[in-house]
Amino acid sequence: MKIRFWGVRGSIPAPGPDTIAYGGNTSCVSIHTASGKLVIVDMGTGLMHLGNHLMAGAFGKGQGRAAILLSHTHWDHIQGLGFFAPVFIPGNHFTVFGPGGSPNVLEEILEGQMDPNFSPLQTLKNFAAIFDVKAATTAFEAEDLRVSAYEHVHGTTTALAFRIEEAGKVFVYASDVGQPVADAPPDPGLVALARGADVLLHDTTYRPSDQATRRNRGFSTYEDAAAMAVAAQARRLVMFHYDQDYSDADVDSLRDACRASLDTLGGQDIGLEAAREGDELEI
Amino acid sequence: MRVKFWGVRGSIPVPGRATSRYGGNTSCVEVRPKGAAPIIIDAGTGLRRLGKSLMEEAFGDGRGETSILISHTHWDHVQGLPFFSPAYRAGNKIQIYARQRDMHLEAVFSQQNNSPYFPVPLSSLEATMSFHELVEGTKFHIGRAKVSCTRLNHPWIAMAYRIEVDGAVVVYCADTAPFTDILFGREFIVKAPSLDEPLPADVVEELARMRAGVVELARGADLLIYDTQFTKTEYLQRPHWGHSHPDDAIQIARDAGAKQLCLFHHAPMRTDDENDQILAAYRTVAAHGDQPLALVSAYEGLEIPLGDE
Ligand SMILES: [Zn+2]
Ligand SMILES: [Zn+2]
Ligand SMILES: [Zn+2]
Numbered sequence: 001m002k003i004r005f006w007g008v009r010g011s012i013p014a015p016g017p018d019t020i021a022y023g024g025n026t027s028c029v030s031i032h033t034a035s036g037k038l039v040i041v042d043m044g045t046g047l048m049h050l051g052n053h054l055m056a057g058a059f060g061k062g063q064g065r066a067a068i069l070l071s072h073t074h075w076d077h078i079q080g081l082g083f084f085a086p087v088f089i090p091g092n093h094f095t096v097f098g099p100g101g102s103p104n105v106l107e108e109i110l111e112g113q114m115d116p117n118f119s120p121l122q123t124l125k126n127f128a129a130i131f132d133v134k135a136a137t138t139a140f141e142a143e144d145l146r147v148s149a150y151e152h153v154h155g156t157t158t159a160l161a162f163r164i165e166e167a168g169k170v171f172v173y174a175s176d177v178g179q180p181v182a183d184a185p186p187d188p189g190l191v192a193l194a195r196g197a198d199v200l201l202h203d204t205t206y207r208p209s210d211q212a213t214r215r216n217r218g219f220s221t222y223e224d225a226a227a228m229a230v231a232a233q234a235r236r237l238v239m240f241h242y243d244q245d246y247s248d249a250d251v252d253s254l255r256d257a258c259r260a261s262l263d264t265l266g267g268q269d270i271g272l273e274a275a276r277e278g279d280e281l282e283i
Numbered sequence: 284m285r286v287k288f289w290g291v292r293g294s295i296p297v298p299g300r301a302t303s304r305y306g307g308n309t310s311c312v313e314v315r316p317k318g319a320a321p322i323i324i325d326a327g328t329g330l331r332r333l334g335k336s337l338m339e340e341a342f343g344d345g346r347g348e349t350s351i352l353i354s355h356t357h358w359d360h361v362q363g364l365p366f367f368s369p370a371y372r373a374g375n376k377i378q379i380y381a382r383q384r385d386m387h388l389e390a391v392f393s394q395q396n397n398s399p400y401f402p403v404p405l406s407s408l409e410a411t412m413s414f415h416e417l418v419e420g421t422k423f424h425i426g427r428a429k430v431s432c433t434r435l436n437h438p439w440i441a442m443a444y445r446i447e448v449d450g451a452v453v454v455y456c457a458d459t460a461p462f463t464d465i466l467f468g469r470e471f472i473v474k475a476p477s478l479d480e481p482l483p484a485d486v487v488e489e490l491a492r493m494r495a496g497v498v499e500l501a502r503g504a505d506l507l508i509y510d511t512q513f514t515k516t517e518y519l520q521r522p523h524w525g526h527s528h529p530d531d532a533i534q535i536a537r538d539a540g541a542k543q544l545c546l547f548h549h550a551p552m553r554t555d556d557e558n559d560q561i562l563a564a565y566r567t568v569a570a571h572g573d574q575p576l577a578l579v580s581a582y583e584g585l586e587i588p589l590g591d592e
Contacts, residue, residue: 012366013328015298015307024298024307045295048551073399075365079358083295083551100399109399117356117384117391120438120525122471155402217402244331244366277299 001166001283002032003199007046008275010176010205010219010241011076018247023277025049026076027175027241029201033166037143038066041162041173046277047080055085062091062129067142069149070098071175072159073109082114082121092129095143097136099151099160107133136160150193153179155218163193169283172197174228175241178205178218186224186231194232198283201275202228204239207254219243222258229262229270236271237262238281284449285588286506287313290329291581293458293512293526293548294359304555306583308332309359310457310548312508316448317592319426323351324444324455329583330363338368345374345410350425352432353381354457355441356391364392365401375410378425382434382442383416417442419496433496435459437525438467445500451590454501454541457510457548461531462494464522472523494535501539505589508581509535511546514561529565536576543577544569545587558582 007013007025014024026044033039040050051059058064064086071077086092100106107124110133116122124131134140136149148163154176161174172194179187194200205211205219220228222239229237239258242251255274262270273281290296290308297307309327316322323333334342341347347369354360369375384391389405392414396405405412415423419434419442428448435441436459443456460467464478466486482490501507512526529546536544546565549558562580569576579585 009298012331012362013296013298013307015292015296015302015328017303019298020300020303024296045297048295052552074402075362075400078400079362080295082358112394112400115394116439116469118358118361118395120357120471126471126473157398157402 001034001164001169001171003171003281003283004030004032005046005275005277005279006030006050007044007080008240008242008277010243012244013045014244021248021276022242022251022274025277026079028080029173031164031171033143033145035144035166037145039143039145039164040066040068042071042077042175043068043079043081043084044076045080048083051084051086059086059089059092062089064092065143066094068094068096069136069142069147069162069173070096071161071173072099072154072157074176078110078113081110082119087127087129087131090128094129095132095134097134097140097142097147099136099158101135103133103135106135148193150189152177152187152190153218155180155216157218161190161193163197170197171283172200172234174200174202176218177203177220177224180215180218182212182215186228190228191231194228194234197232197234199236199238199281200229200232200234201238201240203241204254204258205241205243207257210243222254223261226258226261226265226267230265230267234270236273239272239274284317284451284453284590285315285586285592286453287315288581288583288585289313289333290327290363291547291549291583292327292359292551293510294551296328297551301554304582305549305558305580308583309362311363312455314446314453316426316428320348322425322428322446323349325354325360325457326351326362326364326367327359328363331366334367334369342369342372342375345372348376350378350380352430352444353379354443354455355437355439356381356384357458361392361395365396365403370408370410370412373409377410377412378415379412380415380417382440383418388414388416431500433500434493435497436462436467436490436493439469443497443500445504449589449591451505452503453506453508453589454504455508456497456501457508458525459497459510459527460522460525461518461527462490466490467525475521475523478519478522498535498539501535501541504539504541506543506545506587507536507539507541508545508547510548512548512550517550529561533565533569533576537572537574540574541576543579546578546580
């Protein structure tokens with residue numbers, strides 16, 4: 001599996017000279033499998049750049065297929081969809097697996113983004129590609145891959161974390177993870193989902209002092225992420241979904257602090273990186 | 284007054300190295316009459332940084348007041364609003380003006396803030412927010428500033444605004460297509476239509492009326508900010524997207540007798556170097572003729588003093 005980061009920022013795109021190194025686009029990750037399949041996780045503004053990149057291949061000719069896993073429908077996870085060039089090419093085929101428990105509910109939510117008050121597209125029906133919306137269940141198949149999903153707390157709402165497996169290799173995506181109370185232990189359900197992951201991508205929106213004043217937003221610190229990685233015995237931890245106000249220098253210092261957290265918690269063997277737009281990671 | 288640009292991009296924010304000089308935030312302009320509360324035009328992602336800077340003033344103590352004029356509610360003109368810090372401080376007063384929609388404006392903006400899209404509903408924001416619905420031709424005052432508006436040629440209709448204060452005039456025209464090829468209304472146009480076919484007489488007339496309204500609104504403007512998302516070549520490929528180009532903007536500016544034209548609402552994939560080239564090429568065009576026209580291209584942080592400051 002090849003994992004590539006197209007958007008690593010949380011809440012709102014953060015353009016500017018001080019976010020160039022890590023990137024200012026909102027959440028979007030692509031997974032190219034060893035068998036040549038494509039799975040996309042989340043549709044933040046990074047999706048536009050992934051789409052432009054895909055247009056050079058099969059998707060430009062209307063022969064592309066991909067599964068899109070959607071963690072939840074906050075803006076920063078869906079706002080790239082209207083700018084995803086491959087959906088305007090007839091012949092391409094997308095299957096979205098997301099929250100809501102029913103395909104109709106999820107489709108209506110995505111439709112709301114295209115409402116003519118807000119978008120010149122007016123409706124999803126104006127996509128030329130096939131855009132099939134499905135409700136994610138706890139275990140399903142997407143592009144022949146085994147995917148498990150777990151619904152975790154995200155402030156006053158919930159989001160889905162995904163475990164994607166291919167030939168014994170495991171990638172886990174857990175963005176927007178946030179318990180409403182301080183010092184809560186790692187969510188056992190999420191620990192189980194992430195158990196033994198080769199790569200665990202985890203929400204690290206805040207440093208602890210910022211989380212303390214904004215706990216209701218439902219995001220993790222690098223300490224929460226480190227605790228999860230240790231509890232789940234992950235091999236590598238990837239930091240993700242940085243606060244829009246954090247500069248590149250801030251993220252550098254967050255990574256150092258996260259390394260220290262891992263070491264303190266007994267995770268000296270766990271590899272660590274801070275996700276950066278354009279970076280590719282091979283499992 | 285002073286005019287300051289906080290977001291100059293169209294369609295979608297574009298972070299990254301290639302856009303870092305002009306800036307990747309979507310549309311947001313601050314107009315600051317001398318010694319008075321700020322008037323904000325459009326609430327794209329640029330509004331987030333403006334909001335932070337306003338928190339250093341009266342807004343930080345809950346004593347701030349501002350009026351936000353919204354050209355239209357497409358995402359790139361409203362997506363900064365949930366991240367506008369002054370809205371989260373009790374005591375601040377925020378007046379939002381926009382064109383009337385089928386449903387009440389407050390309902391339109393509520394949709395943006397509600398679950399499942401955003402965790403903080405509009406109704407729970409601490410500041411006092413009021414919504415004012417406009418139609419073409421409405422005239423009103425914001426403090427000493429005289430404000431008027433007219434409609435533009437854009438899907439689901441956008442408003443252009445003229446603000447007159449401190450002995451100067453700034454006019455904001457985004458988003459709009461030229462008034463020559465397509466009359467935008469409510470229908471979605473899938474493909475670029477042939478531009479060679481003659482238009483029905485009533486459409487020609489309607490477009491001419493709309494253009495005359497824009498020229499009248501921009502009459503004698505010290506600064507005309509205009510949607511120039513496309514180059515002319517790009518426009519001819521995508522005339523159905525509802526955006527204009529510098530040749531058209533220059534003609535409008537000349538017809539209105541505007542003194543300075545500002546290229547604005549840059550295409551997301553337009554690099555800084557391309558923007559430099561476009562500006563250089565059109566400076567030559569604008570300087571020609573018996574009515575020289577000053578030309579600037581909007582970038583984040585650009586500040587233009589007008590009239591009495
Ligand atoms: Zn998020
Ligand atoms: Zn979220
Ligand atoms: Zn726009």
